[in-house]
Amino acid sequence: MLPAAFWTHLPNLCHFDRWGRTRWSISSTKHSQILISNPASSVTSDIATVTMTSATAAPVLKPSSRPTPAPSSPSLWAIPPPLQKLFNHFPLVTLDPNPLPARSQVLTSASDTHPTLYVFSSDVDALEGKPSINPTCLKWQTLLRLNHLPFLTLPSSNHASPTGALPFLLPPRNLSSNPIPSASIPAYISRFTSTKPPIPTPREEAYLSLLNPLRLAFLYTLYLTPEHSPLLQKFYISPSTSSPLLGTVLQSQLSAAASAAVLQSLGLHPQTGTGGIDGEELYAEAAEALESLATLLKESPTGWFFGRERPEEFDAGLYGYVGIIMEYMDNTPGGRLGQLVRNAGEGVLVVWWEQIKKEAWGGGVGERGEMMRSEEEKYDYIIQCVRN
Amino acid sequence: MTLQLYVWGPAFGLPSIDAECIAAIAYFAQTTSKADYQLIQSSPSAVPTHHLPALHDPSTRTWISGYTSILRHLQSQPPPSFHDATFPSATPSIQADSKAYTTFLSTNATPLIALYLYVSSANWAASTRPAYSKILPMPLPWTEPAQLRQTMSARAEHLGMSSLDTDVETEKEEQEAAAASRAGWISIPASLTRGPNSVGEFMAPEDKRRIRLEGLARDVLDVIAEVEWVKLTVGARCAVLGWVSLMIVDEGVPRRWLAEVTRQRYQGLVEFVEDFGRGTFGAGPRGWESLPWVEEGTEAHSFGLKLHRRLGHGVMYEVPWIGEVWRRWWAGRRRRELLEYKGIKQAPSWDSLVFTGLGMATLTMGAAIWYWRTLPRVGALVQRWEQPVLTMGGLGAAGAFLSSVFDEL
Numbered sequence: 018m019l020p021a022a023f024w025t026h027l028p029n030l031c032h033f034d035r036w037g038r039t040r041w042s043i044s045s046t047k048h049s050q051i052l053i054s055n056p057a058s059s060v061t062s063d064i065a066t067v068t069m070t071s072a073t074a075a076p077v078l079k080p081s082s083r084p085t086p087a088p089s090s091p092s093l094w095a096i097p098p099p100l101q102k103l104f105n106h107f108p109l110v111t112l113d114p115n116p117l118p119a120r121s122q123v124l125t126s127a128s129d130t131h132p133t134l135y136v137f138s139s140d141v142d143a144l145e146g147k148p149s150i151n152p153t154c155l156k157w158q159t160l161l162r163l164n165h166l167p168f169l170t171l172p173s174s175n176h177a178s179p180t181g182a183l184p185f186l187l188p189p190r191n192l193s194s195n196p197i198p199s200a201s202i203p204a205y206i207s208r209f210t211s212t213k214p215p216i217p218t219p220r221e222e223a224y225l226s227l228l229n230p231l232r233l234a235f236l237y238t239l240y241l242t243p244e245h246s247p248l249l250q251k252f253y254i255s256p257s258t259s260s261p262l263l264g265t266v267l268q269s270q271l272s273a274a275a276s277a278a279v280l281q282s283l284g285l286h287p288q289t290g291t292g293g294i295d296g297e298e299l300y301a302e303a304a305e306a307l308e309s310l311a312t313l314l315k316e317s318p319t320g321w322f323f324g325r326e327r328p329e330e331f332d333a334g335l336y337g338y339v340g341i342i343m344e345y346m347d348n349t350p351g352g353r354l355g356q357l358v359r360n361a362g363e364g365v366l367v368v369w370w371e372q373i374k375k376e377a378w379g380g381g382v383g384e385r386g387e388m389m390r391s392e393e394e395k396y397d398y399i400i401q402c403v404r405n
Numbered sequence: 406m407t408l409q410l411y412v413w414g415p416a417f418g419l420p421s422i423d424a425e426c427i428a429a430i431a432y433f434a435q436t437t438s439k440a441d442y443q444l445i446q447s448s449p450s451a452v453p454t455h456h457l458p459a460l461h462d463p464s465t466r467t468w469i470s471g472y473t474s475i476l477r478h479l480q481s482q483p484p485p486s487f488h489d490a491t492f493p494s495a496t497p498s499i500q501a502d503s504k505a506y507t508t509f510l511s512t513n514a515t516p517l518i519a520l521y522l523y524v525s526s527a528n529w530a531a532s533t534r535p536a537y538s539k540i541l542p543m544p545l546p547w548t549e550p551a552q553l554r555q556t557m558s559a560r561a562e563h564l565g566m567s568s569l570d571t572d573v574e575t576e577k578e579e580q581e582a583a584a585a586s587r588a589g590w591i592s593i594p595a596s597l598t599r600g601p602n603s604v605g606e607f608m609a610p611e612d613k614r615r616i617r618l619e620g621l622a623r624d625v626l627d628v629i630a631e632v633e634w635v636k637l638t639v640g641a642r643c644a645v646l647g648w649v650s651l652m653i654v655d656e657g658v659p660r661r662w663l664a665e666v667t668r669q670r671y672q673g674l675v676e677f678v679e680d681f682g683r684g685t686f687g688a689g690p691r692g693w694e695s696l697p698w699v700e701e702g703t704e705a706h707s708f709g710l711k712l713h714r715r716l717g718h719g720v721m722y723e724v725p726w727i728g729e730v731w732r733r734w735w736a737g738r739r740r741r742e743l744l745e746y747k748g749i750k751q752a753p754s755w756d757s758l759v760f761t762g763l764g765m766a767t768l769t770m771g772a773a774i775w776y777w778r779t780l781p782r783v784g785a786l787v788q789r790w791e792q793p794v795l796t797m798g799g800l801g802a803a804g805a806f807l808s809s810v811f812d813e814l
Contacts, residue, residue: 219628223502226509283471284425284515285449285456286556288729292736293455298474305477306508309501316498 132166132197133187134158135173139256143172148340148378150252152235154184156337157202161186162377163328164206172256203330215329224313224322225331227306231338233279234303234354237296240275244351304357310335311362314369321369328373336377339370407443408484409461409699410475414446414540417654420686420693422536424518425472425511428647429458431685432476434696435639438486443699448541448549450715451701453739466747472647473507476640491638503641506632513625514648516561520618521652521663523557525611526571532657542701542712548719564621569610611660622666626652630671634681642681649678 096104136143136154149155149170161168168186178185179196186197186205197205207214217225239245239252246268253271254264276294277287285293310322317324322331339358347355358366412430416422420430433442452459454470460478461468469478480492495503522533537550558570568574611618629649634642653675655664668675686692710718718735722728734756741751781787 219631220502220505222628223505223509223632226512227505229508229512281556281559282512283456284556284560286552286732287559288732289455289736290733292733292738292740295454295470295474298469298471301477302473305473305504309504312497312501313505 130189131169132189133169133171134161134184135177135187136170136184137174137253137256138170138172140172143170146170148344149184150341150345151183152232152337152341153182153199154337155340156333157184157186157199159336159340159373159377160202160206160330160333163333163373164210166206166209174257217331218323221323221331224310225334227310228334228338229282230299230302230306231335233282234299234357235338235342236275236279237294237299238346238351238354240272241279241291241294242296242351244349245346248345300353300357303354304360307357307361307366311365314365315362320372328376332369332373333377336370336373339366340374343367343370406462406464407441408437409443409445409463411445411447411452411457411459411461413448413457415693416536416540417532417651417656418690419650419654420696422533422540423457424515424647424651426458426647427650428472428643429460429475430693430696431643431646431682432472432479432640434685434693435643436479436487436489437484439697441484441486443697445699445701446540447701448545448715449553450545450549450718451710453743455736455739468743468746472511472644473640489639492640495638499637502632503638506629506637507641507644509628510644510648514629514652516564517622517625517663518648518651519557519561520564520566520569520621522654522658523554524561524566525569525660527609527611527659529554531659532654544712544716545719548716548723552719552722566614566618566621568614571610574610609660611662615662618662619666622663623670626667626671626674630674634677643685645674646678646681646685649674650682653678 134154134157136149136158137151138147138149138154146169149158158170173183175182177183178198180198180200182199184199186199186202188195188197188205203214206212239249249268249271250264254267257267258264276291279299280289280293281287283294314320314322319326321328322335325332328336342354342358346352347358349355358370410429410433412426413421413423419427421427430444433444447457447459449455449457452461452468452470454468456470458472458475459468459470460475462478462482465482467478469475479487480489491499493500522528534550537553538546541549558567629645632645634645649667652667653664655661655668658664683692687695718731721731721735724731738754738756741754745751
């Protein structure tokens with residue numbers, strides 16, 4: 018707090034003119050008189066005034082009250098009026114500050130209000146809020162949509178994630194700057210929907226492990242069957258690099274990582290390579306797993322797993338795989354997984370898939386992704402992406 | 406024709422050292438007459454699938470590995486005496502539950518066993534490695550257990566408990582100390598630095614992480630313990646026998662956290678597993694010895710590799726950089742052999758071409774290096790002694806004239 022005398026005896030205000038000479042003003046009434054005539058120099062005084070005003074928190078000097086040029090006597094140091102006039106014309110043009118890149122503008126304009134989910138996707142698909150092409154990302158994306166929480170999606174890679182794996186959720190900037198790893202998304206959802214985060218029952222956990230054989234068959238199909246290398250190219254390689262050489266290296270790395278993951282789950286040495294993998298057995302195992310899941314689904318009266326009223330994390334987890342399988346690996350050469358899903362439980366899983374698709378992605382893909390920006394903006398952004 | 410089941414050999418008083426193998430043996434013992442199958446004690450390097458348990462069906466010329474795959478094969482192409490009362494008569498719901506719990510065991514219980522018997526340095530050194538030395542024929546304990554430990558550690562990696570492997574930890578600490586002494590100005594002799602002064606530094610890594618390890622074990626066991634295994638299929642019961650009987654192994658194991666947690670908190674499960682084991686293998690402590698075990702190499706249709714080749718491949722795998730390529734090539738080759746054996750035509754192999762090319766490249770390189778070494782050093786004084794040839798041609802025009810004169814003469 019300032020002493021009372023501060024308010025009664027106004028402090029001396031110190032100004033510098035453009036040549037660095039100090040000028041003192043005692044009060045606001047004198048203020049206008051001692052300022053030098055040059056309106057351009059009022060910039061400095063304005064700054065000083067504003068600083069003082071904010072420091073004293075008193076409306077001593079209003080920054081809006083622009084000082085009028087005082088009638089000044091010509092001095093040795095004063096600038097001749099014609100020159101002054103000339104100088105006043107400058108700068109001739111002040112350009113607007115450069116806008117941020119289109120990509121970051123989308124990010125900054127929206128992330129004030131909405132969280133952003135970073136997923137594997139292409140630029141355009143992410144902008145439209147389309148389903149991701151990665152099972153784990155699709156799972157969390159679907160779960161957030163099922164809970165009607167608005168969010169943006171941005172394409173990213175594992176290197177960007179604090180946990181080393183996508184997806185992760187970046188909350189709106191005004192809330193927090195800490196990213197939320199995928200494991201904490203249920204807690205995030207329960208905070209915003211004011212429901213309790215569900216604790217899986219032992220039986221649910223057992224059935225959850227049935228996603229593993231499905232995952233192995235999925236990895237085998239996408240990464241290790243030559244028929245699907247165009248799909249792999251489209252999903253992971255084209256968004257990362259346009260160089261064919263780097264693409265080949267990346268593809269071989271991805272395939273090696275996938276075969277290591279499959280081998281590890283089968284109990285073989287991770288470096289055994291594809292020679293250790295029996296694709297037929299993987300598909301047979303996945304078929305049994307899907308059949309068991311379909312049997313479980315048939316028991317449920319509501320049409321969702323474990324008799325829940327609404328689709329929950331388990332449904333979203335299975336949809337992560339089934340959604341991609343039915344979208345890209347059904348009725349294609351080598352797309353046996355789609356057929357397995359269709360056969361499971363005499364089509365129960367297909368019915369379930371259509372339902373959950375309608376529930377989460379119904380009403381057009383990306384309705385929520387589009388709602389915070391206009392069509393032109395989106396068009397500009399897409400053009401920008403294509404040019405780059 | 407008799408089926409051949411290749412499994413890991415017995416250890417810890419159990420018919421096998423591997424959970425999947427125990428389950429497969431138990432399933433055979435429960436469903437098939439002893440005349441219809443043989444048990445062969447082997448190791449992954451001998452079988453073309455590189456994984457045990459592996460079933461060889463000579464009638465269909467197939468090799469199948471993995472517990473659930475073997476079950477599927479038995480149920481689709483049953484041997485004459487096969488009788489599984491729960492297949493296919495169990496309701497679809499029970500079948501689905503059995504499938505789910507079997508998958509749960511293989512997905513979640515295997516990492517626990519890997520932590521308990523493989524990653525933990527103390528347990529590995531005191532009980533698991535000696536057990537492997539007993540069941541493997543002589544030169545193989547030099548190569549195979551280390552490979553196996555790598556494989557199993559990879560399966561438990563996601564649990565983040567690699568610090569149980571104190572060998573790695575100590576090595577890391579030593580490296581850090583060496584780096585610090587290299588970088589620092591002053592080095593303090595070890596005798597002057599302080600010793601361990603907190604309780605934590607005296608404790609074994611298993612004791613330090615006991616709460617977390619127990620948590621991991623409980624996550625898995627809570628699920629398994631609530632199941633009414635009697636109602637499930639024989640396949641699922643054999644699976645729980647396989648995995649849980651390895652979890653409660655405690656004879657000769659120095660850090661027995663998993664066995665203690667399981668025995669203390671899940672008595673019902675342990676009792677069920679022990680009862681079921683007695684019912685399957687016979688009453689005695691080593692009842693499984695009465696099963697139709699056959700010496701490796703004496704089986705009717707030997708497909709296993711010879712010992713020296715297994716050792717050779719094991720040594721090749723250990724060669725840095727080349728080992729990885731070699732392993733992949735060998736696995737691919739075995740897969741081809743397998744498919745050809747089954748009668749599936751394969752595209753012609755490029756192996757011989759690649760090896761010829763490699764051999765020629767090596768020869769060329771060797772020759773080039775040898776030639777390079779025989780060259781004199783750059784800038785060295787080179788002296789060559791040559792007999793001067795006396796000809797008339799050296800004398801210019803006069804010489805030419807003279808030589809023509811001599812020629813005419």
